[in-house]
Amino acid sequence: MSQYGMIIDLEKCVGCHACAIACRAEWEVPTGKDSAERERRRNWVTRLGPTKTPKGLASTYYPGLCNHCDKPACVDVCPADKVEVTFTDAKSGKTKKMEVAATWKDPFNGTVQIDKERCLGCGACADACPYSARYVNEEESDPKADKCTFCVERVAEGLEPACVQTCLARARIFGDLNDPNSEVAKYVKKGAAKLESAKVKIGPNVRYYGNKKDMHLLTTTCTPQAMPQANLRRTIMAHMLKPAMDQVKGLGMLGLAGAVIVKGLSDDEKE
Numbered sequence: 237m238s239q240y241g242m243i244i245d246l247e248k249c250v251g252c253h254a255c256a257i258a259c260r261a262e263w264e265v266p267t268g269k270d271s272a273e274r275e276r277r278r279n280w281v282t283r284l285g286p287t288k289t290p291k292g293l294a295s296t297y298y299p300g301l302c303n304h305c306d307k308p309a310c311v312d313v314c315p316a317d318k319v320e321v322t323f324t325d326a327k328s329g330k331t332k333k334m335e336v337a338a339t340w341k342d343p344f345n346g347t348v349q350i351d352k353e354r355c356l357g358c359g360a361c362a363d364a365c366p367y368s369a370r371y372v373n374e375e376e377s378d379p380k381a382d383k384c385t386f387c388v389e390r391v392a393e394g395l396e397p398a399c400v401q402t403c404l405a406r407a408r409i410f411g412d413l414n415d416p417n418s419e420v421a422k423y424v425k426k427g428a429a430k431l432e433s434a435k436v437k438i439g440p441n442v443r444y445y446g447n448k449k450d451m452h453l454l455t456t457t458c459t460p461q462a463m464p465q466a467n468l469r470r471t472i473m474a475h476m477l478k479p480a481m482d483q484v485k486g487l488g489m490l491g492l493a494g495a496v497i498v499k500g501l502s503d504d505e506k507e
């Protein structure tokens with residue numbers, strides 16, 4: 237099995253945001269209502285420092301995205317009905333059947349994906365991610381969860397993810413971490429690090445590489461230190477939402493009523 241992953245080389249990143257802009261253009265990511273929403277969507281670049289560290293004065297960037305984790309906290313919380321899906325290995329042509337909800341980890345390429353058709357837009361997955369790498373796109377009439385997909389459609393056509401192709405500094409490198417000859421695997425051998433802590437060990441597959449002071453700044457400020465607490469209200473609403481959506485689906489009015497229900501949920505959250 238492959239495990240697609242990404243290396244972010246902080247030595248090369250110049251903080252130009254071209255990657256995040258390319259992602260927004262490729263996937264029509266909404267701009268967000270406020271600076272907090274603009275900051276974290278599918279793909280982001282956050283400036284860190286300048287700050288004194290024990291290793292010296294550090295100044296760097298945190299380019300972030302979904303980590304396509306080995307044990308994705310976002311997957312198990314999805315309340316959507318499970319359906320059987322047949323996955324195909326692009327390399328060998330082998331197939332595997334799995335029961336999955338509206339979000340899952342692909343057994344062949346290791347990416348974590350969302351079925352927007354079946355997503356209820358409840359946001360339980362977004363709440364569960366310790367990296368804040370998911371959001372619910374409430375600018376759509378029928379809000380759905382969204383996040384980085386590693387541009388699997390582009391990769392299937394032999395292209396790089398949009399952010400990787402756009403980065404002129406070649407600070408983002410994409411590939412199969414399980415292939416010892418890949419550039420990403422070579423970076424791991426050189427010491428590219430995961431943003432993991434004692435309480436957050438879910439196997440992120442985005443790794444960071446840089447000098448000691450910048451890595452110190454990145455890891456001390458951007459590593460999640462605790463798994464998010466389940467948002468009880470959201471969980472209850474998700475379980476209320478599902479039967480309502482099933483009923484509406486039966487009436488063939490999914491889009492319209494879904495939008496009304498989700499809007500009600502989101503308005504409720506804002507109170």
Ligand code: SF4
Binds near residue numbers: 309366367
């Ligand atoms: S980074 Fe978050 S959204 Fe992505 S797989 Fe891990 S837990 Fe899920």
Ligand code: SF4
Binds near residue numbers: 361381
């Ligand atoms: S928003 Fe809800 S239904 Fe959609 S993928 Fe996330 S947890 Fe599943």
